[in-house]
Amino acid sequence: MAMEYTVQKLASMAGISSRTLRYYDEIGLLKPMRISSSGYRIYGPAEVDRLQQILFYRTLGVRLESIKDILDAPSFDALTALKEHRQKLLEKRQQLDLLIANVEKTIAAIEGRCSMSDTEKFRGFKQRLIEENEQKYGEEIRAKYGDEAVNQSYEKFKNMTEDQYREYENLAERIIETFKAALATGDPGGELAQKAADLHRQWLSFTWSTYSKEVHAGLAQMYVDDERFTAYYDRHQPGLTQFLRDAILIYTGMKK
Amino acid sequence: MAMEYTVQKLASMAGISSRTLRYYDEIGLLKPMRISSSGYRIYGPAEVDRLQQILFYRTLGVRLESIKDILDAPSFDALTALKEHRQKLLEKRQQLDLLIANVEKTIAAIEGRCSMSDTEKFRGFKQRLIEENEQKYGEEIRAKYGDEAVNQSYEKFKNMTEDQYREYENLAERIIETFKAALATGDPGGELAQKAADLHRQWLSFTWSTYSKEVHAGLAQMYVDDERFTAYYDRHQPGLTQFLRDAILIYTGMKK
DNA sequence: ATTGACCTTCTCGTTACGTAAAGGTTTATA
């Protein structure tokens, strides 16, 4: 209950080496609370908390210099930072899931149960690229992100079983039919249109591992912007694409 | 469909830099299939597969030199290696889950919904500690009770939720307290001592998948024989270890 | 009083690349 730790004590508690703590002191990332009369580093509760923050960021692969900047920024707020952490960790876990899926697919491929394209072989490794993109283009990336997601879903599509595929096509037909019926009512917020939007969500979940309102809405917008999609939907009924987008925007709460 | 790639092509496909590929060539980790007339590196399907393996190992933090040794070993079998990979990745995900739980706990602590001990603050960072523990104590326990039990106990430990873990720690404290009270009565066969022994059984069941009287009794004897355990229990109260063993021997029916 | 387990600073080494520099090759286009 002393709440004061020497290098070794703190290090073993945190599962790191004492050298690491000295290094963090050296670069000014984590300075001890005080120095004892004999020159020993003494860490207090504030340092314990800061170390915890440091390790959080480290697991995300953030460089120490950046961690320093982040923690020392006057705008730094531990709570919101932690919530961002949680988000990042969840993303990391999803990426891990992708990798695991990839390993399992590779096993299946070796055992001859299915085949794999070269691009497919590297799925799940591209975390860095995604991060870079996110940092570079920020929010603007949504269109491109959507495109990549579509590609991925196409790949996954190839992996479906016969039964799944039939159900998938069936659902696609019902979506079109329902949207057509809804279009006749003219109300994208109406019951029928919302039912169709929900079917569309189910259809997405078929090939998409993770559903989010934002992506769903973004995709709907893309349908309108991309003439390939517009052609596909409007072939069934002119004006269907726009109506579909409006219904989905309402469904996802992006529009009243 | 050419199945032949230049550095850049392969690099962008795998989500790494071309420099990385040149480096891998330099250290002999991944040599191109052939060199074109103009000196360009050309990679074929075999190299693609090898790169995939390399990246699998890299995500696990294996050093490149070790990866080379592993892949070049005549005993190397891609299939079993992949199955090990899957296992490791699943472990990594569990560790991530622990970390996420930790972040959420920290958020709750900041919001004042609960408090956190210093050791608790680093839970989830300590993959290394589990390994150390395995090296220190694993061998001895393994010798006595077999690899299976230890493996299972570690697995179960890793699978515990934060809440379960707290209950587990809580139980450990209550055991000590109850045994201390029982020691005051001086009777290892008395009601209080038997209650404590039962708590100890519950505690064991937390991490041990299969309970048996024999193992329970054997463990109690080990507590006395092994000075590390003796030191731990006697620190609370001299003579506690012996008393604890006697109580458990009676509880398990190994002694009248 | 001595042993062993701590602590200190200082220095050098390592891993896995990033980042030019200086130059040859291929391909698209004007």
Added chain:
DNA sequence: TATAAACCTTTACGTAACGAGAAGGTCAAT
């Protein structure tokens, strides 16, 4: 057909985040 853009090559130096000593001071207990 010229010329630029976009590839490729080797060489060589820089870096991040420590690990691993060496050489020596300090603390607690026997």
